[in-house]
Amino acid sequence: MEDIVKKRIKQVLKGDQSAFEEIVSLYQNRLYQVCYRMLGNRHEAEDIAQEAFIRAYINLHTFDQKRKFSTWLYRIATNLCIDRIRKKKPDTFLDAPVPGTDGLDHYSRLAHDSPLPEEEVEKMEQQERVQYEISRLPDKYRSAIVLRYIEELPLQEISEILDLPLGTVKTRIHRGREALRKQMKKL
Amino acid sequence: MKPCPEEIVQYMHDYLDGEITRRDEQILKEHLEQCPACQEHMDQLSRSVAFLKSASHIEAPEGFSARIMASLPKERQGAGVRRWFGRHPMLAAAAMFMLLAGLALFSNFNTSDQQLVVSTQPNLVVEGNKVTVPEGETVKGDLVVRNGELHIEGEVEGDVTVINGSKYMASTAVVTGRIEEIDRAFEWLWYTIKSGIKEGLSVFEGPGADDKEK
Numbered sequence: 001m002e003d004i005v006k007k008r009i010k011q012v013l014k015g016d017q018s019a020f021e022e023i024v025s026l027y028q029n030r031l032y033q034v035c036y037r038m039l040g041n042r043h044e045a046e047d048i049a050q051e052a053f054i055r056a057y058i059n060l061h062t063f064d065q066k067r068k069f070s071t072w073l074y075r076i077a078t079n080l081c082i083d084r085i086r087k088k089k090p091d092t093f094l095d096a097p098v099p100g101t102d103g104l105d106h107y108s109r110l111a112h113d114s115p116l117p118e119e120e121v122e123k124m125e126q127q128e129r130v131q132y133e134i135s136r137l138p139d140k141y142r143s144a145i146v147l148r149y150i151e152e153l154p155l156q157e158i159s160e161i162l163d164l165p166l167g168t169v170k171t172r173i174h175r176g177r178e179a180l181r182k183q184m185k186k187l
Numbered sequence: 188m189k190p191c192p193e194e195i196v197q198y199m200h201d202y203l204d205g206e207i208t209r210r211d212e213q214i215l216k217e218h219l220e221q222c223p224a225c226q227e228h229m230d231q232l233s234r235s236v237a238f239l240k241s242a243s244h245i246e247a248p249e250g251f252s253a254r255i256m257a258s259l260p261k262e263r264q265g266a267g268v269r270r271w272f273g274r275h276p277m278l279a280a281a282a283m284f285m286l287l288a289g290l291a292l293f294s295n296f297n298t299s300d301q302q303l304v305v306s307t308q309p310n311l312v313v314e315g316n317k318v319t320v321p322e323g324e325t326v327k328g329d330l331v332v333r334n335g336e337l338h339i340e341g342e343v344e345g346d347v348t349v350i351n352g353s354k355y356m357a358s359t360a361v362v363t364g365r366i367e368e369i370d371r372a373f374e375w376l377w378y379t380i381k382s383g384i385k386e387g388l389s390v391f392e393g394p395g396a397d398d399k400e401k
Contacts, residue, residue, distance in 0.1 A: 017256075017259060020256070021252055021256050024251075024252040024256070028251050029244070029245070029246045029247050032246070032247035032248075032251065033244065033245040033246075037242070046247075046248060049247065049251075050255055053255045054255065054258060054259060054260075057259055057260075058260065126241065130238065130241065130242045131242075133238070133239075134239070134242075149239040149242075150239070150242055155204065173200075173204070174197075174200040177200065177203065177232055177235060177236065178232075180235040180239070181228075181231040181235045184231075184234070185231060
């Protein structure tokens with residue numbers, strides 16, 4: 001498949017815009033899925049996935065054709081997702097106490113992404129619950145976990161996508177698994 | 188009860204990453220068989236992973252690729268030019284230089300539009316925007332008049348250049364050099380380039396070649 005993609009990339013670089021459509025259709029589901037799992041919202045996921053493809057098109061001449069195209073594309077998309085998540089966070093001081101809570105600060109709220117009461121979680125459908133648990137993961141672990149278990153990518157590729165050393169990726173996945181385990185002890 | 192070895196949890200993760208050595212796997216197995224707490228920990232991790240993997244595949248919405256194709260930037264030429272510049276940085280720099288030099292000359296030409304400019308020889312007579320070489324007088328060196336009228340009644344030992352102006356030659360006029368009139372921006376540009384080259388060359392011709400008065 002990479003061969004077809006490389007042929008299409010060359011055509012796009014020569015000025016044939018329509019060759020880009022095949023690239024989009026080959027990767028659209030994977031890219032949209034990553035964005036959806038990272039952001040937890042269909043509308044935002046479409047927005048960011050679209051932005052990722054447009055950026056890829058504009059910067060196609062900077063892509064090193066000796067490398068894997070999907071890695072490059074995933075990298076653009078995950079960076080955009082991470083930026084979007086950061087922007088969504090409230091600008092309040094994180095260690096300021098949250099009014100109406102007993103000594104709870106914003107750090108604890110962020111870590112749990114304002115967890116729902118247990119009865120509510122138990123009423124969720126399985127798929128809704130999966131997305132809920134992913135969204136509760138701290139963002140650092142979320143990207144690694146999504147790439148590992150939703151996209152099922154090898155650790156080496158995740159390290160290239162996130163531009164992190166392999167050891168760091170492993171640590172994040174380990175911590176992500178531990179966080180998930182604690183979130184769902186009663187499963 | 189003695190505490191569990193610290194590396195057991197690490198072995199669990201190595202196992203889940205599929206990167207555990209045979210020896211470590213054996214140690215993990217033996218430990219889990221005799222430690223219900225670690226067995227529980229391992230089960231919870233495996234269940235979390237299985238739970239994640241149960242996530243259904245999500246597909247891009249209908250019409251997604253069409254919307255992308257519609258919102259791509261239209262021009263390819265622009266990008267082509269940029270790529271070309273990227274591949275030929277020296278040529279790009281030269282082109283940029285020529286463009287800027289041209290612009291600088293043009294703006295020069297326009298800003299000095301209204302002012303009378305004349306080269307300073309002692310025996311020239313200047314009245315308003317009229318410059319006269321009086322009869323019987325000899326002006327030594329090249330004469331340049333910009334934005335004015337030049338009347339030559341006497342003699343000029345050198346080239347005469349009139350920019351954006353007019354020139355009248357009396358019957359008594361003598362000019363030993365060349366006479367040039369420049370009216371338009373383009374010619375001014377060409378003139379500047381020519382004299383630039385001439386000056387450049389005169390450096391190589393050695394001393395004495397460039398005795399023009401400025």
